[in-house]
Amino acid sequence: MTLAGKPLTGSDAASTRPEREVEIRFRNVTKTFGDLVAVRDLNLDIGKGELVALLGKTGCGKSTMFNMISGLMAPGSGEVQVMGKSPFRDFDWFRGKMAIVFQNDRLLPWRTAVDNVELGLEMMGLGKSERRERAMHWLEKLGLKGHENDYPHALSGGMRQRVSISRAFATDAELLLCDEPFSALDEMTSMRLRNEFASLVRENRKTAVFITHSIDEAFDIGDRIVVLKRPAEIALDLDMTGGVDQAERERIRATIHRTLSV
Amino acid sequence: MTDVNPERQVSAGRVFEAGRQAFWLAAPFVLIALAWQAASAFFPPFLFPSLIDVFGRVLDILTTWSQFSSVLATAMRILGGLAGAFVLGAIFGLTIYNFRIADRLLTPTLIFFQGIPALSWVVFAIIWFHGVEFRILFIMIMTTLPAFTFQVVGALRGMNKDLAEMVMSFRPTRKKYFTAMVLPSVLPEIVTAWKVNLGNASRVVVVAELVGSSGGVGFELLQQQQLFDMAGALAWTLQLVFFVLLFQWILSQFERMAFRYRAVSERSS
Numbered sequence: 001m002t003l004a005g006k007p008l009t010g011s012d013a014a015s016t017r018p019e020r021e022v023e024i025r026f027r028n029v030t031k032t033f034g035d036l037v038a039v040r041d042l043n044l045d046i047g048k049g050e051l052v053a054l055l056g057k058t059g060c061g062k063s064t065m066f067n068m069i070s071g072l073m074a075p076g077s078g079e080v081q082v083m084g085k086s087p088f089r090d091f092d093w094f095r096g097k098m099a100i101v102f103q104n105d106r107l108l109p110w111r112t113a114v115d116n117v118e119l120g121l122e123m124m125g126l127g128k129s130e131r132r133e134r135a136m137h138w139l140e141k142l143g144l145k146g147h148e149n150d151y152p153h154a155l156s157g158g159m160r161q162r163v164s165i166s167r168a169f170a171t172d173a174e175l176l177l178c179d180e181p182f183s184a185l186d187e188m189t190s191m192r193l194r195n196e197f198a199s200l201v202r203e204n205r206k207t208a209v210f211i212t213h214s215i216d217e218a219f220d221i222g223d224r225i226v227v228l229k230r231p232a233e234i235a236l237d238l239d240m241t242g243g244v245d246q247a248e249r250e251r252i253r254a255t256i257h258r259t260l261s262v
Numbered sequence: 263m264t265d266v267n268p269e270r271q272v273s274a275g276r277v278f279e280a281g282r283q284a285f286w287l288a289a290p291f292v293l294i295a296l297a298w299q300a301a302s303a304f305f306p307p308f309l310f311p312s313l314i315d316v317f318g319r320v321l322d323i324l325t326t327w328s329q330f331s332s333v334l335a336t337a338m339r340i341l342g343g344l345a346g347a348f349v350l351g352a353i354f355g356l357t358i359y360n361f362r363i364a365d366r367l368l369t370p371t372l373i374f375f376q377g378i379p380a381l382s383w384v385v386f387a388i389i390w391f392h393g394v395e396f397r398i399l400f401i402m403i404m405t406t407l408p409a410f411t412f413q414v415v416g417a418l419r420g421m422n423k424d425l426a427e428m429v430m431s432f433r434p435t436r437k438k439y440f441t442a443m444v445l446p447s448v449l450p451e452i453v454t455a456w457k458v459n460l461g462n463a464s465r466v467v468v469v470a471e472l473v474g475s476s477g478g479v480g481f482e483l484l485q486q487q488q489l490f491d492m493a494g495a496l497a498w499t500l501q502l503v504f505f506v507l508l509f510q511w512i513l514s515q516f517e518r519m520a521f522r523y524r525a526v527s528e529r530s531s
Contacts, residue, residue: 072427072430092433094433100428102424106428108429108442108443109523110446110521110523111523119442122442123433123435123438123442124432151523152523153523153524
């Protein structure tokens with residue numbers, strides 16, 4: 001049973017999406033840092049083409065999950081698989097298959113906007129002209145035409161984050177990971193960028209995992225919202241495809257509030 | 263009421279600003295030169311020779327190949343020593359950064375080396391080695407190696423971890439990670455290290471040549487001391503100063519070109 005806004009457990013949610021090929025799989029994953037349990041016995045499947053918002057309070061283990069998906073961190077126990085492989089062990093295999101938009105833009109200050117966008121393409125070994133063509137296409141698509149030769153310090157926060165989004169999309173990676181990419185921006189810019197981001201993901205048929213601590217952001221972005229309680233355990237798994245009306249949205253919001261405040 | 267062309271006003275302002283900067287750049291040197299010239303009027307030439315004599319000797323050195331080759335020899339020794347120390351320092355720095363055991367072994371050793379005076383290295387080199395050039399190279403490397411190594415280690419440790427993680431997320435090869443992330447991150451500190459070590463090296467090379475060489479600025483200074491020729495001593499010293507200034511200028515130009523991405527605050531500029 002997967003009704004919009006009906007809370008489901010992680011395993012229930014996974015079992016209700018048999019039609020999708022699984023892109024990301026967490027199986028009994030636990031991760032600790034000393035005495036601190038960041039993730040406890042987590043089971044989660046994310047299907048190909050899904051746009052999932054991982055929602056939770058600060059310190060609930062979202063970023064740990066993110067680092068394990070991206071292969072920057074190994075799980076303590078259990079198994080994390082992305083596209084059927086371990087992102088940590090098979091690190092190089094994911095070159096060009098996964099791109100990340102970080103919380104802060106993380107642009108290399110010694111590179112111009114276009115050179116920053118080309119970074120991932122360089123790592124993939126693409127030729128100069130193809131790199132430039134792709135980078136310019138994405139910069140233009142994100143409204144940065146005319147700023148391609150600007151260094152990051154000359155760009156506003158919103159423009160810098162657009163460059164960072166262009167950098168991720170330019171690689172044409174199958175999987176996009178986003179770690180609260182708009183949280184440092186003002187509300188208006190943040191709203192505009194997340195709408196642009198969501199439509200780009202859908203238009204380009206990407207799988208995207210979007211970490212956020214904002215309920216509104218999760219509503220705006222996610223086709224599915226996974227609410228995490230501390231330490232990263234699934235508290236709610238909400239299917240939002242097809243959209244929900246205002247009343248339903250308020251009901252879900254109240255449920256999420258109640259869950260997160262426990 | 264007079265009509266003033268704004269463009270002409272701006273360009274006049276620029277000329278005035280350039281003149282003001284040139285004045286303050288030259289002022290301290292002019293002051294020293296005037297003080298020296300005044301002293302030369304009251305003291306005998308072997309203590310304070312006239313600047314005219316000194317500049318005559320400077321020109322003589324620059325235009326006489328047998329003398330100018332000594333200046334070039336010293337310059338080459340400085341650059342060779344610095345390059346050798348830098349290459350070794352970079353290797354040591356990378357090793358210390360990557361391997362804890364290397365850190366534990368090499369860091370205390372280099373700190374110990376740093377405590378040994380340059381003159382002691384000169385004596386050791388004379389006792390241990392025969393070849394003049396090798397002796398000088400050895401002295402130059404031993405005196406500048408610790409600083410280069412520590413600066414490389416500091417630069418590597420100071421690398422922005424967020425940026426490094428971002429680059430890693432694209433799964434670069436080692437070579438691409440080095441060229442895209444490591445090199446541009448550490449370059450500013452490496453240039454600073456060269457600037458600092460250049461001054462140290464120019465002092466050390468003179469001592470090394472003075473004691474253990476038969477050519478170069480240090481050796482020529484020893485000749486002037488034996489002849490009690492202050493004008494000659496000053497002229498040879500100025501050759502070294504010119505070289506250091508020239509190389510510092512080249513490094514500054516490189517800095518300006520390589521680090522043009524840096525933001526400049528209007529208030530602090």
